[in-house]
Amino acid sequence: MPNSSVGSRWVWRPWLFGLCGISCLVTPVATAEMPLRIARCLLDSYPGALCEMTATDLVWCDGTRTPLRQGSGAKNHAEQLEHGDLLDQMSQKYTPFAKPAPLAVDDEPGRIRHEPFFAKLYGPSRTQVRKTLVPVRWLDGKVLLVQGKFGIAKQLAAVRDELAHLPPALTAAVRNSAGTFVWRTIHGTNRRSAHAYATAIDVGVAQSDFWQWQTPDGNGKLTWRNRIPSEVVDVFERHGFIWGGRWYHFDTMHFEFRPELLHPDCRGSVLHNPLD
16 A cells, blocks of 8 residues: 555554564544554554454454454453453553552552454464464573564564673572473463463563562452563563563563553653663
């Protein structure tokens, strides 16, 4: 398709990952800003899989449609986690390159996932996902199986190479990996884990903090904890991985490939950019 400006058509520009550009059609809508913003973030991040967004649907390149909104009425956070649709998935802004700090209650961009979206991207079964996996050797020498689609394995290898050049005192906490691909649900839920698609890695369990390892205070609130250096988090975020330490329900060992949330049109304000 020819290049043109936002209107009836817009051409996306490669972001951080050096992917080959394709043109994608976006149907104008009366409430243009949010759907168009989400369209840019999703279509830029998953080229070849997503080709169009209308006022009501995300259109895959094979013609399949995924509704942006499913169900009626407002959902609370727990309902979004269990039954989130695409708009719920994109409703919170992730702020990369910020100094690690506690989050407001239920502020956890990326933790809401529309499961059919990821099953369509990567495969609905263990067998189908395994066909797309690529081996990547981590810092501890362990060979991990990582999702090969959308350059994810290459980005994780790039993370490894950058971490290898940081001072050992910074990388010691994440040198050991607890794994990537495990076909499973999230503990205590029926929701599919990002590890089922091999798009996430857990590192440095011995130096990590996890919300389920603590007892909430008398008001039922969690106390955020973290021992992962910000320099390490910056490296992952530069390559399209969000960090579970930026969730109210924190999981500091967890890094997950979610480039749509790091896209300039969908992320929060960047407080400092280590690329500068």
